[in-house]
Amino acid sequence: MMLQMTGVHAHYGHVHALRGIDLSVQVGEVVTLIGANGAGKSTLMTSLFGAPRCSSGQIIFDGEDITRLPTHQISHRGIALVPEGRRIYPRMTILENLQMGVSYADPSNFEVDLKRMEALFPILESRRHQAAGTLSGGEQQMLAIARALMSRPKLLLLDEPSLGLAPLYIRKVFEIIQELNRDYGMTILLVEQNANHALKVAHRAYVLQHGEIVLSGTGQELLSDPAVRAAYLDGGSH
Amino acid sequence: MAQALQQLINGLTLGSVYGLIAIGYTMVYGIIGMINFAHGDVYMVSAFIAVTTFTLLAALGVSSVPLALLVVLVVAVLFTSAYGWTVERTAYRPLRNSTRLAPLISAIGMSIFLQNMVQVTQGARVKPVPPMLSDGITLFTSGSYSVRISSAQILIIVLTVVLMAGFTWLITRTAFGRQQRACEQDRLVTAFLGYNVDRIISLTFMIGAALAAVAGVMVTMYYGVVDFYIGFVAGIKAFTAAVLGGVGSLPGAMLGGLIIGLLESFWASYLSPEYKDIGTFVILIMVLMFRPSGLLGRPEVEKV
Ligand SMILES: Nc1ncnc2c1ncn2[C@@H]1O[C@H](COP(=O)(O)OP(=O)(O)O)[C@@H](O)[C@H]1O
Numbered sequence: 001m002m003l004q005m006t007g008v009h010a011h012y013g014h015v016h017a018l019r020g021i022d023l024s025v026q027v028g029e030v031v032t033l034i035g036a037n038g039a040g041k042s043t044l045m046t047s048l049f050g051a052p053r054c055s056s057g058q059i060i061f062d063g064e065d066i067t068r069l070p071t072h073q074i075s076h077r078g079i080a081l082v083p084e085g086r087r088i089y090p091r092m093t094i095l096e097n098l099q100m101g102v103s104y105a106d107p108s109n110f111e112v113d114l115k116r117m118e119a120l121f122p123i124l125e126s127r128r129h130q131a132a133g134t135l136s137g138g139e140q141q142m143l144a145i146a147r148a149l150m151s152r153p154k155l156l157l158l159d160e161p162s163l164g165l166a167p168l169y170i171r172k173v174f175e176i177i178q179e180l181n182r183d184y185g186m187t188i189l190l191v192e193q194n195a196n197h198a199l200k201v202a203h204r205a206y207v208l209q210h211g212e213i214v215l216s217g218t219g220q221e222l223l224s225d226p227a228v229r230a231a232y233l234d235g236g237s238h
Numbered sequence: 239m240a241q242a243l244q245q246l247i248n249g250l251t252l253g254s255v256y257g258l259i260a261i262g263y264t265m266v267y268g269i270i271g272m273i274n275f276a277h278g279d280v281y282m283v284s285a286f287i288a289v290t291t292f293t294l295l296a297a298l299g300v301s302s303v304p305l306a307l308l309v310v311l312v313v314a315v316l317f318t319s320a321y322g323w324t325v326e327r328t329a330y331r332p333l334r335n336s337t338r339l340a341p342l343i344s345a346i347g348m349s350i351f352l353q354n355m356v357q358v359t360q361g362a363r364v365k366p367v368p369p370m371l372s373d374g375i376t377l378f379t380s381g382s383y384s385v386r387i388s389s390a391q392i393l394i395i396v397l398t399v400v401l402m403a404g405f406t407w408l409i410t411r412t413a414f415g416r417q418q419r420a421c422e423q424d425r426l427v428t429a430f431l432g433y434n435v436d437r438i439i440s441l442t443f444m445i446g447a448a449l450a451a452v453a454g455v456m457v458t459m460y461y462g463v464v465d466f467y468i469g470f471v472a473g474i475k476a477f478t479a480a481v482l483g484g485v486g487s488l489p490g491a492m493l494g495g496l497i498i499g500l501l502e503s504f505w506a507s508y509l510s511p512e513y514k515d516i517g518t519f520v521i522l523i524m525v526l527m528f529r530p531s532g533l534l535g536r537p538e539v540e541k542v
């Protein structure tokens with residue numbers, strides 16, 4: 001078991017954003033989380049990092065209880081997040097952004113990993129010394145993914161990686177997700193507005209509503225579930 | 239002409255001091271988005287540490303000025319950065335997730351506390367130190383006016399240039415500098431990526447305080463007197479320098495410091511020495527009204 005959340009509750013002040021989440025991700029799986037805006041998808045991901053810190057419940061990652069670990073130590077255990085809205089460092093070069101990805105990883109891997117990322121995302125190589133803020137949205141998303149991969153994580157969290165991107169880049173994002181999982185055995189937890197696409201690449205899926213998991217199953221099961229189709233696929237709320 | 243040249247030298251000296259202090263304001267603003275109003279008082283504390291150490295060294299019979307200066311610099315930098323660290327830990331960190339106003343009020347409280355602490359422990363009277371490095375070079379004489387640069391002025395300007403160069407290298411070229419800039423741009427993501435943001439903020443306060451400490455030692459040596467109120471005046475001027483350069487911009491802080499220093503010495507010489515501080519305040523008001531992002535700052539985008 002890679003990740004196991006049990007009875008996780010989280011609050012922002014008076015907002016009760018997560019209400020007893022039970023969720024698990026197995027080694028080598030792609031698991032997707034779908035739900036309307038404000039359902040708590042991003043909160044679920046960042047709560048793994050203690051932001052917000054869960055008020056009750058337990059998070060086990062790779063056999064270790066990380067529920068109370070300081071935020072900056074979580075990634076050292078092997079979790080990397082590609083945050084919603086990309087959040088690359090706009091006033092740093094692409095190279096510096098990638099350097100920021102390796103806070104704990106073995107520094108001697110840097111050159112090798114840099115080469116790998118530039119092979120995976122050729123756009124990054126020619127622009128190493130360019131400010132990241134000058135990249136297009138799609139290119140920034142590639143950079144955000146590359147930055148997360150630089151730490152060689154065991155679990156990759158992707159929060160709406162295709163949001164606001166041109167169709168070409170949406171395709172590219174899903175290709176990369178599949179490639180990472182298939183060729184490198186990367187375990188992935190994916191949040192997507194693009195539920196149709198996400199359910200197709202996912203082994204399993206959860207549906208989140210008002211901070212609660214209301215449905216779960218294999219990607220195929222949810223794709224053919226009439227309630228899911230009505231709410232999230234057939235022109236439902238996103 | 240001769241007078242202008244002399245004011246240029248004096249202004250560069252003053253401007254160096256303001257620039258060193260201004261960096262502390264700008265770095266702290268950059269990383270946590272607040273004006274550290276106690277920063278000027280941290281500078282004042284460093285001047286008192288310098289006086290105490292100078293006096294102690296004199297009592298111990300250290301007569302070599304370079305040696306004394308070096309020891310005083312090291313002692314002042316160490317103790318003052320400890321002050322910077324403590325101020326952040328006690329007055330700001332507990333309020334970090336509170337309203338925007340709370341840390342500002344806390345900063346003003348910390349400023350009053352430091353002034354009073356020094357006043358109570360050191361006395362309210364000005365403290366003198368024996369004059370040092372008052373010898374110098376006469377560059378040229380025109381009529382009755384001779385243009386001089388003192389050893390103290392040379393030291394201040396050279397030391398400032400060296401520190402600014404080293405500091406620029408630290409911020410732009412080292413791993414720590416990269417993490418510091420990362421925190422300025424996105425603290426939360428930087429923590430997610432595995433960096434101890436609290437530690438980076440602490441170090442930022444310590445570096446700002448250390449630069450102010452050097453300024454405090456230089457001023458003590460230059461003027462030969464300090465009192466517990468110098469932090470307020472120098473603080474406002476350095477703050478103006480930071481605003482003028484663009485709060486958050488490091489080259490801006492250096493440039494702003496120089497401009498304020500030059501303005502002050504020319505104003506004192508050509509207009510009125512009593513009202514030399516008016517120029518600074520006029521600049522502060524004008525910049526805040528017409529160009530709040532300063533000369534080199536980015537237009538303010540509200541942080542989310
Ligand atoms: N930083 C925050 N402060 C306060 N409330 C928040 C914050 N972030 C999210 N929320 C609230 O928590 C709930 C879940 O939000 P979020 O996790 O962003 O949902 P999703 O990612 O599914 O759109 C929403 O009601 C949202 O308004």
Ligand SMILES: [Mg+2]
Nearest residue numbers: 041042043084
């Ligand atoms: Mg979200």
